[in-house]
Amino acid sequence: MNNQITVIVGTQWGDEGKGKITDFFAQQSDYVVRFQGGNNAGHTLVVGDEVYKLHLIPSGVLYPKAVSIIGNGVVVDPKVLLEEISELQKRDIEPNLKVSQRAHVIMPYHIAMDEAISSHQGQLAAGSTKRGIAPVCADKVYRHGIRVGDLLEPKLFKEKLVKSYNFNKDIIEKVFNNSFDNTLENIFSEYLEYGKQLAKYITDTEVELFQAFKQNKKILLEGAQGMSLDPDHGMYPHGTSTNNVAGYASVGTGVGFNCISRVVGITKAYVSRVGNSPFVTELPEAEAKALRDKGNEYGTTTGRPRRVGWIDLVQIRQAVRVSGVTDLAIMKLDILAGFPEIKVCVAYDINGERVEEMPASLTKLRIAKPIYEILPGWSDMNDEQITELVKNGYNALPENMKKYIEFIENKVGVKATIVSIGPKRSQTILR
Ligand code: GDP
Helix, strand or coil: CCCCEEEEEECCCCCCCHHHHHHHHHCCCCEEEECCCCCCCCEEEEECCEEEEECCCCHHHHCCCCEEEECCCCEECHHHHHHHHHHHHHCCCCCCEEEECCCEECCHHHHHHHHHHHHHHHHHCCCCCCCCHHHHHHHHHHCCCCEHHHHHCHHHHHHHHHHHHHHHHHHHHHHCCCCCCCCHHHHHHHHHHHHHHHHHHEECHHHHHHHHHHCCCCEEEECCCCHHHCCCCCCCCCCCCCCCCCCHHHHCCCCCHHHCCEEEEEEECEEEECCCCCCCCECCHHHHHHHHHHCCCECCCCCCECEEEEEEHHHHHHHHHHHCCCEEEEECHHHHCCCCEEEEEEEEEECCEEECCCCCCHHHHHHCEEEEEEEECCCCCCHHHHHHHHHHCHHHCCHHHHHHHHHHHHHHCCCEEEEECCCCCCCEEEC
């Protein structure tokens, strides 16, 4: 099959290591496109000794050949975007960036609203990063949202802002009894200024991508977060507000879905989770710390310690099904090295019943217990040993690591064509 358009999605709760694989594919891509999420996501890229943390700009920005696109499905905080551009410029990278005029803009009242809604929702809140993502998505659906292109048209921007501002201010103040003091005039002039600064990047990215496709260019559609955070297929309501399954790559970029040929599902060798929700394979705190510290499981954006646990194949199987995953990339296998045995959750026990497919019911998820199969571990590896392993390819990997990979493949029905055993670009094996 022609792999002209590839989608990368997370198969767990995000933080699987999508950044590394996106970066890996970006080397061969003409376009790297974000299709959902906002600056609630974060990728860490390691290039040589340099570490780059990107929240909005696609990972392809580190390659001069690739055009980076922020698609219409992304929600954009222009202030954060300008800061990210300026950070890259300080490091001598001039982003080859285009931003869809159809992407929605996060406004200051969305951030204030996020704060109010998160307190209101309490235990049922998603564990929001409070960057205004849910409120901007709500305004999009209410149909009084502000789009990036509006920032370039002062008259229209003002007309829409009056509606959006008043609606949000009233709810923040009259429903939630919080205060919101930023004036409409102040926001109007601040955001017009952002529009001016971003003008050279704003364009009709959907048409550009279509033309690129016609010209046989290679396009990478880069997802953020992971399947269990998807508002339709994840553990609703403990998720995010923009869909992140592969089908949304078409919606969030304007690329026809039948043009997409390859879907790479990024799967961490264990699981981590930020925020509330049932987490069937979660390790108790006494056991979690070692894995969390070894895997450096602290949020890229927030620094929050992540909950960690064993891999959950009920979750991966669902991700493979709903995203049509064609290839798995199994990440961070080096982090599991040194554990004498490794548990793999193959099904859930819910009230004594064996359940193989992800339940929709939150009640069932709350009481689900993992059914584990236990596999033997492999020894710790230093950097030199990893380099040697990569040189010698898949067959040279420790037998028990291969057994682990092949066990996952058999249980979810997709081949792991990419195996990652370290954070560096070079620490990757292709099969
Ligand atoms: P993303 O949101 O899915 O892109 O994930 P993050 O970038 O937040 O987290 C992935 C982290 O794991 C980053 O710090 C990567 O450098 C690191 N990483 C990726 N792959 C590997 C791997 O195979 N081994 C190790 N040790 N670290 C990895």
